[in-house]
Amino acid sequence: MDGSNGAVSGGELFTASVEHSIYGIVIFTVGLGTYFYHGAEQARLAQHLADAE
Structure with a gap:
């Protein structure tokens, strides 16, 4: 985070995006994706169903 105005720098955003995608790939690769998807x-x-009532 940039200390002056609280904005996230482009490098941090890219790093977070890559990290998130790697975690997602690993979760689905090891077979845990079923729990997240379903x-x-x-x-x-x-x-x-709640809206239909």
Whole structure:
């Protein structure tokens, strides 16, 4: 973070993006992606069912 105005520098943003993508690749590669993907699907389904009532 830049100390003067709280803005994130381009280097930090790039580093965070690369780190996030690597973690995502690893999670899906080792087989844990099912929990993340289907968890989001179930949350969307629950919201859809709640809206239908």
